[in-house]
Amino acid sequence: xxxxxxxxxxxxxxxxxxxxxxxxxxxxxxxxxxxxxxxxxxxxxxxxxxxxxxxxxxxxxxxxxxxxxxxxxxxxxxxxxxxxxxxxxxxxxxxxxxxxxxxxxxxxxxxxxxxxxxxxxxxxxxxxxxxxxxxxxxxxxxxxxxxxxxxxxxxxxxxxxxxxxxxxxxxxxxxxxxxxxxxxxxxxxxxxxxxxxxxxxxxxxxxxxxxxxxxxxxxxxxxxxxxxxxxxxxxxxxxxxxxxxxxxxxxxxxxxxxxxxxxxxxxxxxxxxxxxxxxxxxxxxxxxxxxxxx
Amino acid sequence: xxxxxxxxxxxxxxxxxxxxxxxxxxxxxxxxxxxxxxxxxxxxxxxxxxxxxxxxxxxxxxxxxxxxxxxxxxxxxxxxxxxxxxxxxxxxxxxxxxxxxxxxxxxxxxxxxxxxxxxxxxxxxxxxxxxxxxxxxxxxxxxxxxxxxxxxxxxxxxxxxxxxxxxxxxxxxxxxxxxxxxxxxxxxxxxxxxxxxxxxxxxxxxxxxxxxxxxxxxxxxxxxxxxxxxxxxxxxxxxxxxxxxxxxxxxxxxxxxxxxxxxxxxxxxxxxxxxxxxxxxxxxxxxxxxxxxx
Amino acid sequence: xxxxxxxxxxxxxxxxxxxxxxxxxxxxxxxxxxxxxxxxxxxxxxxxxxxxxxxxxxxxxxxxxxxxxxxxxxxxxxxxxxxxxxxxxxxxxxxxxxxxxxxxxxxxxxxxxxxxxxxxxxxxxxxxxxxxxxxxxxxxxxxxxxxxxxxxxxxxxxxxxxxxxxxxxxxxxxxxxxxxxxxxxxxxxxxxxxxxxxxxxxxxxxxxxxxxxxxxxxxxxxxxxxxxxxxxxxxxxxxxxxxxxxxxxxxxxxxxxxxxxxxxxxxxxxxxxxxxxxxxxxxxxxxxxxxxxx
Numbered sequence: 001x002x003x004x005x006x007x008x009x010x011x012x013x014x015x016x017x018x019x020x021x022x023x024x025x026x027x028x029x030x031x032x033x034x035x036x037x038x039x040x041x042x043x044x045x046x047x048x049x050x051x052x053x054x055x056x057x058x059x060x061x062x063x064x065x066x067x068x069x070x071x072x073x074x075x076x077x078x079x080x081x082x083x084x085x086x087x088x089x090x091x092x093x094x095x096x097x098x099x100x101x102x103x104x105x106x107x108x109x110x111x112x113x114x115x116x117x118x119x120x121x122x123x124x125x126x127x128x129x130x131x132x133x134x135x136x137x138x139x140x141x142x143x144x145x146x147x148x149x150x151x152x153x154x155x156x157x158x159x160x161x162x163x164x165x166x167x168x169x170x171x172x173x174x175x176x177x178x179x180x181x182x183x184x185x186x187x188x189x190x191x192x193x194x195x196x197x198x199x200x201x202x203x204x205x206x207x208x209x210x211x212x213x214x215x216x217x218x219x220x221x222x223x224x225x226x227x228x229x230x231x232x233x234x235x236x237x238x239x240x241x242x243x244x245x246x247x248x249x250x251x252x253x254x255x256x257x258x259x260x261x262x263x264x265x266x267x268x269x270x271x272x273x274x275x276x277x278x279x280x281x282x283x284x285x286x287x288x289x290x291x292x293x294x
Numbered sequence: 295x296x297x298x299x300x301x302x303x304x305x306x307x308x309x310x311x312x313x314x315x316x317x318x319x320x321x322x323x324x325x326x327x328x329x330x331x332x333x334x335x336x337x338x339x340x341x342x343x344x345x346x347x348x349x350x351x352x353x354x355x356x357x358x359x360x361x362x363x364x365x366x367x368x369x370x371x372x373x374x375x376x377x378x379x380x381x382x383x384x385x386x387x388x389x390x391x392x393x394x395x396x397x398x399x400x401x402x403x404x405x406x407x408x409x410x411x412x413x414x415x416x417x418x419x420x421x422x423x424x425x426x427x428x429x430x431x432x433x434x435x436x437x438x439x440x441x442x443x444x445x446x447x448x449x450x451x452x453x454x455x456x457x458x459x460x461x462x463x464x465x466x467x468x469x470x471x472x473x474x475x476x477x478x479x480x481x482x483x484x485x486x487x488x489x490x491x492x493x494x495x496x497x498x499x500x501x502x503x504x505x506x507x508x509x510x511x512x513x514x515x516x517x518x519x520x521x522x523x524x525x526x527x528x529x530x531x532x533x534x535x536x537x538x539x540x541x542x543x544x545x546x547x548x549x550x551x552x553x554x555x556x557x558x559x560x561x562x563x564x565x566x567x568x569x570x571x572x573x574x575x576x577x578x579x580x581x582x583x584x585x586x587x588x
Numbered sequence: 589x590x591x592x593x594x595x596x597x598x599x600x601x602x603x604x605x606x607x608x609x610x611x612x613x614x615x616x617x618x619x620x621x622x623x624x625x626x627x628x629x630x631x632x633x634x635x636x637x638x639x640x641x642x643x644x645x646x647x648x649x650x651x652x653x654x655x656x657x658x659x660x661x662x663x664x665x666x667x668x669x670x671x672x673x674x675x676x677x678x679x680x681x682x683x684x685x686x687x688x689x690x691x692x693x694x695x696x697x698x699x700x701x702x703x704x705x706x707x708x709x710x711x712x713x714x715x716x717x718x719x720x721x722x723x724x725x726x727x728x729x730x731x732x733x734x735x736x737x738x739x740x741x742x743x744x745x746x747x748x749x750x751x752x753x754x755x756x757x758x759x760x761x762x763x764x765x766x767x768x769x770x771x772x773x774x775x776x777x778x779x780x781x782x783x784x785x786x787x788x789x790x791x792x793x794x795x796x797x798x799x800x801x802x803x804x805x806x807x808x809x810x811x812x813x814x815x816x817x818x819x820x821x822x823x824x825x826x827x828x829x830x831x832x833x834x835x836x837x838x839x840x841x842x843x844x845x846x847x848x849x850x851x852x853x854x855x856x857x858x859x860x861x862x863x864x865x866x867x868x869x870x871x872x873x874x875x876x877x878x879x880x881x882x
Contacts, residue, residue, distance in 0.1 A: 005498075005500075006487070006489055006493075006494075006498075006500045006556035006557070007500055007501060007502055007503045007555040007556035008487070008503075008555055008556075009503065023483050023484070025339075025341070025483065025484050025485060025486030025487075025558070026339050026340075026341045026344045026345060026348070026484060026485065026486050026558075027341065027344065027345035027347055027348050027484050028344050028345060029344070029345050029346040029347065029356070031326035031329065031330060031396075031620075031621070032325075032326040032327060032330075032619035032620040032621045032690070033325070033326045033327035033328070033329055033330020033331060033620060033621035033624060034330045034333075034621070035619065035621055036327055036330070036619060036620075036621020036622045036624070036625050036813070037330050037331065037334055037621060037625065039622075039812065039813055039815070040625055040809040040810070040812055040813040041809065041812070042812065043812050043815070043817060043822070045613075045614050045815055045817075046614075047613070047614045047615065050614045050615065050616050050617070050815070051614060051615035051616060051617050051693050051695075052617040052691075052693060053615055053617065053693035053723050054614070054615050054693070062617070079486075102326070102619075103346075105345050105346060105347035105348075107345075107484065135347050189611050189613065190611070190613050190614060190615055190695065191613060191614065192613030192614050192667075193594070193596070193613075195594055199594075200594075204593075204594075206593075206594045206595055207595060208595055209595045209596075209597065210817065210819055210822070210823070211819065211822065211823040211825060211826070212808075212822045212823060213804075213822065213823055213824035213825070213832065215509075215511070215803075215804050215805040215808065216507075216509050216805070217509040217510070217511035217512050217515075217803070217805035217806075218511075218805050218808065218809065220506075220509065220512065221334040221335065221512065221805075222334070224333065224334055224335070224336065224337050225330070225333055225334040227333070227337070227339055227344070229337060229339075229504065229555075231504055231505065234337070234504070234505065234506045234507065235504070235505040235506060235507055235580060236507035236578075236580055237505060237507070237580050238505070244507065261595040261596055261817075262594035262595035262596075263594070264613070264614075284824075286823060286824055286825050299792075299794075300781070300783055300787075300788075300792075300794045300850035300851070301794055301795060301796055301797045301849040301850035302781070302797075302849055302850075303797065317777050317778070319633075319635070319777065319778050319779060319780030319781075319852070320633050320634075320635045320638045320639060320642070320778060320779065320780050320852075321635065321638065321639035321641055321642050321778050322638050322639060323638070323639050323640040323641065323650070325620035325623065325624060325690075326619075326620040326621060326624075327619070327620045327621035327622070327623055327624020327625060328624045328627075330621055330624070331624055331625065331628055373780075396620070397640075399639050399640060399641035399642075401639075401778065429641050509803075509805070510801075510803050511803040511804070511805035511806050511809075512805075514800075514803065514806065515628040515629065515806065516628070518627065518628055518629070518630065518631050519624070519627055519628040521627070521631070521633055521638070523631060523633075523798065523849075525798055525799065528631070528798070528799065528800045528801065529798070529799040529800060529801055529874060530801035530872075530874055531799060531801070531874050532799070538801065
């Protein structure tokens with residue numbers, strides 16, 4: 001009997017059709033524990049997420065870190081979208097729409113918005129627009145990502161190519177900031193820095209100074225927490241070189257957290273215009289980061 | 295002054311008498327944090343534990359993972375039962391009786407149900423029936439385990455051997471499923487797989503495909519969380535080879551979590567008929583698993 | 589453009605003036621997740637913190653571990669006090685004043701109470717009295733610590749030396765024990781040991797037997813959780829020898845947790861008379877501990 005009858009090996013490039021919407025398993029409740037683990041895994045210090053009291057003083061009810069929401073939504077798409085991915089190519093049009101609080105359950109859906117077979121005939125590029133939803137049916141996050149996915153069979157015919165048109169940047173009027181927020185009583189002392197909106201100028205770069213050397217146990221704890229099941233992050237036997245590739249989102253969260261030093265008042269991420277994983281990261285690597293005001 | 299007067303070195307084989315009931319320290323409150331850590335430590339995706347909303351749609355109030363309950367009860371027995379164990383030999387008659395929810399406190403008791411000295415005269419086999427209890431006095435879990443325990447003194451007389459008669463398998467009518475559950479609105483899409491009861495047949499095997507390479511930090515975090523104090527899991531100086539033996543329950547949880555891929559709708563563990571730790575596991579090992587329908 | 593304009597490199601010895609009070613960023617909400625992580629990171633078994641039910645039976649509402657509170661307060665002082673510290677020299681006059689419960693937010697302040705430049709002219713000793721505060725404005729913890737801090741400029745003039753007079757030990761009448769506690773129904777069986785106040789005598793030493801080998805991932809998870817940003821704990825490139833120095837408080841918590849075996853009924857820490865980090869600790873080291881009744 002074929003012992004793979006029940007277990008899933010994931011979808012291949014041929015399995016995606018433009019216009020299809022995939023409803024991902026498994027919904028995930030985020031709680032106080034995920035909040036704490038996020039603080040253990042990343043040197044996160046932004047006051048909105050560090051202090052429920054601080055957030056309340058700004059009219060918000062202790063929201064979870066925006067990237068914690070991103071990883072949870074992203075992770076739940078992996079078993080359907082990227083188990084057979086060769087590379088995670090990019091992100092666009094990311095918007096955080098509604099804050100998520102401890103105790104809420106998120107689920108995700110992805111719409112296939114583009115497919116284009118590569119000239120090799122062995123892989124193709126897949127574009128999906130993914131949304132995360134809370135229990136009330138509000139979209140909490142939406143983004144486009146594209147990945148290179150293996151074909152099951154190199155001989156299967158190429159689909160008609162569809163390449164979606166994506167914005168280079170989200171229009172300011174399309175960004176959503178949480179309702180009820182108020183910065184009237186904003187406490188710069190507790191937030192950690194005096195620099196406000198008017199203090200930053202286009203072209204300015206900020207070296208965030210701090211560095212972190214990454215461990216296997218840490219990136220695996222994180223990646224499991226987001227229920228990202230891509231084998232390459234966990235299984236030292238899956239690559240020829242015996243190394244476990246670190247989930248790119250782990251590095252994004254590390255950089256965002258380190259950016260506190262210089263961007264302490266950048267309390268919320270409201271949009272993601274672009275992003276690429278330009279080089280792999282492995283345990284033992286030391287991560288540092290800088291920002292440029294665009 | 296003997297500096298061991300206050301600190302406990304654990305019980306030896308001579309210290310157990312058939313019929314004795316041991317009330318274990320320390321009770322342990324399980325919360326949202328333990329729930330999150332369980333998801334960080336194991337690639338756990340079963341919807342009943344991943345999503346409080348999903349569990350509620352099935353009439354359950356967001357129960358904690360059955361194995362999280364098992365480890366907590368097991369861990370609290372270690373200081374009394376197995377600090378001087380040479381080997382953890384087996385399990386039988388395990389039944390989960392009442393779901394455990396975040397905020398509840400568990401305590402454990404063990405009844406000594408068998409003792410048999412080994413021919414070497416230096417060790418003996420001990421059988422205990424352990425129960426975990428919530429604050430309301432409900433037994434939440436019950437199981438038998440047997441371990442080989444060192445004697446304090448090889449010259450002490452052998453006790454009269456008592457070997458308990460154990461069921462090879464729990465009778466179906468003795469299994470307990472949580473009250474109030476209802477699968478009327480069960481959502482296979484969100485649960486992750488279409489396979490239901492009728493789709494499995496006796497003799498079928500399922501290769502769960504995924505693999506995890508285990509790290510020292512992870513198994514120690516887990517084993518500490520369950521307050522399992524066996525030195526061999528934490529102290530690299532306790533074995534001649536300088537390796538830390540991984541708590542067998544860590545491997546059980548890893549396998550159960552990986553079994554999602556093929557057994558996603560096996561939402562609850564209701565019984566444990568048998569179990570052996572057939573080989574030691576160390577950091578750096580890569581764990582994979584398969585299931586057979588018996 | 590100087591890319592360090594926005595990011596902070598921390599204060600140097602010249603930046604501290606006796607009498608100044610520093611209000612530290614960032615407030616931190618401690619929840620169920622931090623409680624669980626504390627149990628994952630340290631083999632903590634004291635019943636007051638392990639079991640909310642046990643604590644309630646003694647009139648307390650499930651307080652967080654005293655050292656969890658200490659680390660949170662300490663960590664929030666690091667970006668202001670000790671980013672440029674050469675050595676953490678000592679502690680005195682530590683008192684826990686009010687219990688902290690999950691859901692509460694702590695903030696910290698430090699008063700500069702002493703400065704003394706070293707003869708080298710390149711560093712100085714700084715004394716601060718730090719307090720942690722809950723949202724209601726109650727001081728929850730107060731302690732003095734002194735550190736050797738680098739000067740920004742060896743040529744800057746030495747401040748007038750001020751060396752505070754510190755108590756060798758806190759007077760018993762100044763120690764604060766939580767209101768509402770009652771040991772009438774204290775359950776030694778569940779607490780784990782029979783030894784009570786009258787069983788300990790001055791001069792007695794207790795070998796706590798158990799040992800833990802420390803991992804990089806564990807001390808970094810812990811140190812991040814307390815938002816301690818000292819680079820030397822995280823960045824393998826910051827020391828010549830490529831090793832990450834373990835936060836001294838990680839070792840303190842490890843020792844306190846291991847001390848359960850022999851001091852199980854020492855449920856709360858109410859004072860800290862002194863403390864020094866007498867040798868560095870690195871991943872791979874195995875920690876054990878003993879106590880002496882003074």
